[in-house]
Amino acid sequence: MTERKVRVRFAPSPTGPLHIGGVRTALYNYLYARKHGGELIFRIEDTDTTRFVPGAEEYIIESFKWLGIKFDEGVSFGGNHGPYRQSERRDIYKKYVDVLLQNGKAYIAFDTPEELDAKRKEVENFQYDASTRQQMRNSLTLSKEEVDALIESGHQYVVRFKIEPGRDVEVDDIIRGKVVINSSVLDDKVLYKSADQLPTYHLANIVDDHLMEVSHVIRGEEWLPSAPLHVLLYEAFGWTDTMPRFAHLPLLLKPIGNGKLSKRDGDKLGFPVFPLEWHDPKTGDISSGYREKGYVPEAVVNFLALLGWNPGEDHSEMMTLDELVEHFDLSKCSKNGAKFDYVKAAWFNHQYLIQHPDSDWVPAFDQVLRAQGIEATAEQMTEVVRMMKTKVIEYVDGQGNKKKRNISFASDLWPLCQFFFVAPASFDREDKFIRKNWKAADAEQAGTAAEMSRFADRLAEATDWTAEGLKADIDPWVEEQQLRPWNAWRICLVGLGQGPDMYELAAFLGKEETLCRMRFAIAELG
RNA sequence: GGCGCUUUCGUCUAGUGGCUAGGACACAUGCCUCUCACGCAUGGAACACGGGUUCGAUUCCCGUAGGCGCUACCA
Numbered sequence: 001m002t003e004r005k006v007r008v009r010f011a012p013s014p015t016g017p018l019h020i021g022g023v024r025t026a027l028y029n030y031l032y033a034r035k036h037g038g039e040l041i042f043r044i045e046d047t048d049t050t051r052f053v054p055g056a057e058e059y060i061i062e063s064f065k066w067l068g069i070k071f072d073e074g075v076s077f078g079g080n081h082g083p084y085r086q087s088e089r090r091d092i093y094k095k096y097v098d099v100l101l102q103n104g105k106a107y108i109a110f111d112t113p114e115e116l117d118a119k120r121k122e123v124e125n126f127q128y129d130a131s132t133r134q135q136m137r138n139s140l141t142l143s144k145e146e147v148d149a150l151i152e153s154g155h156q157y158v159v160r161f162k163i164e165p166g167r168d169v170e171v172d173d174i175i176r177g178k179v180v181i182n183s184s185v186l187d188d189k190v191l192y193k194s195a196d197q198l199p200t201y202h203l204a205n206i207v208d209d210h211l212m213e214v215s216h217v218i219r220g221e222e223w224l225p226s227a228p229l230h231v232l233l234y235e236a237f238g239w240t241d242t243m244p245r246f247a248h249l250p251l252l253l254k255p256i257g258n259g260k261l262s263k264r265d266g267d268k269l270g271f272p273v274f275p276l277e278w279h280d281p282k283t284g285d286i287s288s289g290y291r292e293k294g295y296v297p298e299a300v301v302n303f304l305a306l307l308g309w310n311p312g313e314d315h316s317e318m319m320t321l322d323e324l325v326e327h328f329d330l331s332k333c334s335k336n337g338a339k340f341d342y343v344k345a346a347w348f349n350h351q352y353l354i355q356h357p358d359s360d361w362v363p364a365f366d367q368v369l370r371a372q373g374i375e376a377t378a379e380q381m382t383e384v385v386r387m388m389k390t391k392v393i394e395y396v397d398g399q400g401n402k403k404k405r406n407i408s409f410a411s412d413l414w415p416l417c418q419f420f421f422v423a424p425a426s427f428d429r430e431d432k433f434i435r436k437n438w439k440a441a442d443a444e445q446a447g448t449a450a451e452m453s454r455f456a457d458r459l460a461e462a463t464d465w466t467a468e469g470l471k472a473d474i475d476p477w478v479e480e481q482q483l484r485p486w487n488a489w490r491i492c493l494v495g496l497g498q499g500p501d502m503y504e505l506a507a508f509l510g511k512e513e514t515l516c517r518m519r520f521a522i523a524e525l526g
Numbered sequence: 527g528g529c530g531c532u533u534u535c536g537u538c539u540a541g542u543g544g545c546u547a548g549g550a551c552a553c554a555u556g557c558c559u560c561u562c563a564c565g566c567a568u569g570g571a572a573c574a575c576g577g578g579u580u581c582g583a584u585u586c587c588c589g590u591a592g593g594c595g596c597u598a599c600c601a
Contacts, residue, residue: 011601012601013600013601015600015601045601047600047601048599048600048601050600051600051601109599111599112599113598113599116598116599124527125527125528125597127528127597156599157599158599160599176531176532179530179531180530181529181530182529185528185529185530185597186529187597189598190598190599192599193599194599195599196599200598200599200600200601201600201601202601205601220595221531221532221594221595221596222594222595222596222601223595223596223601224530224531224595224596225529225530225531225595225596225597226596228530248531250531250532250594251594251595253593253594255537258593258594259593259594260594260595306538306539306550307538308538308539309539310538310539310540310549310550311540312539312540312541313540313541313548313549315540315549316550317538317549317550317551334532334538334539335531335532335533336531336532336533336593336594337531337532337593337594337595338537338538338539339537339538340537341537341538341551341552343537343551343552344537344538344550344551344552347550347551347552348551354564388563389564390563390564390565391562391563391564392562392563392564403552404562404563405552406563406564407563416562433561433562437561484560485560486560486561487560487561489560490560490561491561494561496561496562497561497562498561498562498563499561499562500561500562500563501560502560502561503560
C-alpha cells in the first residue's frame with residue numbers, strides 16, 4: 001500500500017450535546033491530522049431522523065470553536081467532498097446500495113420490526129444471519145416476481161448485508177494490533193431502509209469514508225465489534241486497496257463505581273460532561289458545561305489529551321495544543337478505559353489560571369460578584385485575584401467527604417473573598433482562630449482590644465497607605481513595641497483566620513475602611 | 527448467554543526477560559510563615575490470580591477472575 005495523504009474525520013450524530021468522550025475522540029483526530037500534515041473533516045451523521053435534536057449541530061460546532069479544535073472541511077467549513085451532512089446524500093447511498101444488490105452482496109428483506117421482535121421473543125438469541133435468513137421473508141426466499149410485487153404495492157423493506165459465514169475476518173488496529181472475529185457471529189446488518197430512504201450508520205460510514213478519501217478511522221472502542229463488518233463492506237465494494245486504517249480508542253469511565261461515563265454522572269458529582277452548557281429543547285433540563293463552569297479551553301484540551309495517551313518518559317504534563325501535536329502518537333495510546341478524574345481536571349485549570357495574567361479572570365469574576373450584588377472595578381478584581389488565586393477551597397467529593405483543593409475557577413473565589421467587599425458584621429467567639437488570637441485583659445497584661453486600639457491609633461498616623469508604604473512605616477514600630485498584631489488585626493478586618501497579607505489587605509480596603517473595621521471589632525469583641 | 531477488548535500505586539500512567547518498578551493528581555509530614563495557602567523537601571502507596579516457557583519473569587504464552595464494550599430498521 002502506498003502512503004496516502006492523512007485524512008481523518010469526526011462524525012457526530014446530532015442527537016444532543018457533544019459528550020466529553022466525543023470531544024476526546026475529535027481531539028485525537030485533530031492531533032493526528034496536524035501531526036501528519038493531514039486534514040480533518042467534520043461530517044454530520046443524521047441518518048436516524050427519529051433521534052434528531054434541533055440545535056445539536058450548532059452546539060457541536062460552537063463547542064469546537066471554543067475548544068480551539070479547527071476543522072479543514074465539512075459542515076459549515078466547506079470543502080470539495082460534500083455534501084457533508086448524510087441526510088443530503090441520499091442519492092449517493094442509493095446508488096451504492098444498488099451496487100451491492102446487483103452483485104449479490106446484499107438482499108431485500110420485508111420482515112417488519114414487529115415480526116422481528118416476535119421472532120426474538122420466540123427464539124432465544126435469534127440472529128438474522130446465514131442460519132436463519134432462509135426462514136425469513138426476503139429476496140432470497142421469495143421469487144423475483146413476488147419481491148417486485150411487494151415493492152410495487154408499497155411494502156416497506158430494508159436492504160441487508162449478506163454475510164458469508166465461517167470466515168475469520170481480520171482487523172489491523174493501530175492501537176490493539178490484529179483483532180480477529182469470525183463472520184459467523186456477525187448478523188446480516190440492515191444497510192438501508194426504504195421507509196426514509198436513508199442508509200444506516202454502517203453503509204453510510206463506509207461509503208462516505210471512501211468517497212471522502214479518509215485514510216484513518218479513529219473512533220471509540222464501542223465500534224470495535226463492528227469493525228469486521230466494515231472490513232467486509234469495503235471488500236464487497238472492492239475498495240480494500242484504499243480501506244482506511246483503524247484505531248479504536250479506549251472509553252472514558254465513571255470516576256467512581258463501574259461503567260462508562262454517562263450524561264448523569266457529571267451533575268451528580270459536580271463536574272460537567274459537556275463542553276458547553278446545554279439546554280434540552282424538549283425537557284428544558286440544563287446540563288452544565290466546562291465553559292460556563294469556568295474552565296479555560298486549554299486546560300480541558302490538555303487534560304483530555306492525557307486521558308488515554310501520554311508522551312512517555314518524564315515529559316511535563318502541561319502542554320499546549322501545539323506541543324500535544326508535536327508529541328502525539330496513536331500507537332502510544334493506552335488500551336484500557338480511563339476513569340474520569342475531575343479533581344485532576346480542576347488541577348489543570350488551576351495551573352492554567354495561575355499562569356494567565358490576573359486581569360484575564362476579571363470578566364468571569366465580575367459575573368460571580370454581580371450574582372452576589374457586588375460591583376467592583378477591574379483594578380479591584382485583578383488585585384483580589386492576585387492575592388487569592390493560590391488559596392484553597394473546601395469542597396464535597398462524590399462520597400460526601402469534605403476535601404480541599406486549589407482555587408480552580410473564578411467561582412471558587414467568592415467564598416474566600418467576601419471580606420474584601422463586605423465588612424464582618426459579627427464575630428464567632430467560639431471560632432478557634434479568634435479564641436486563640438483575641439485575649440481578654442487580665443491582671444498582668446492589657447487585652448487584645450487595648451493593643452488593637454493602640455495599633456489603630458498608630459495606623460491612623462500613616463501617610464503612605466500602600467502595602468509597601470505601610471510595611472516600611474509600621475514594621476519598625478511593631479518591632480520596637482514588641483507586638484505581634486497580625487492575627488488580631490486579621491480578625492478585625494476579615495473576621496476569620498483567612499485572607500492575604502495584612503498590609504495588602506489594608507491597602508486594598510483603604511485607610512478609612514480599615515480603621516472603621518478595627519474600631520467595630522474592638523467594640524464587639526472587647 | 528454469545529463475541530470481542532482489557533488488567534502496573536486510590537486515580538491517570540511510564541517502563542524493562544535481571545531496575546531500590548519512574549512521574550503526575552490525590553493523601554500525609556516537615557520547612558517557610560501574619561491566618562489559610564503557594565513554594566520547597568520528604569513519605570506511604572502498584573505489577574489481579576494460577577500455570578507454563580526461561581538460569582531468571584511485572585514483562586512472553588495459556589488459563590481463571592475482575593473491568594469495559596457490542597449483541598436494533600441507534601450511532
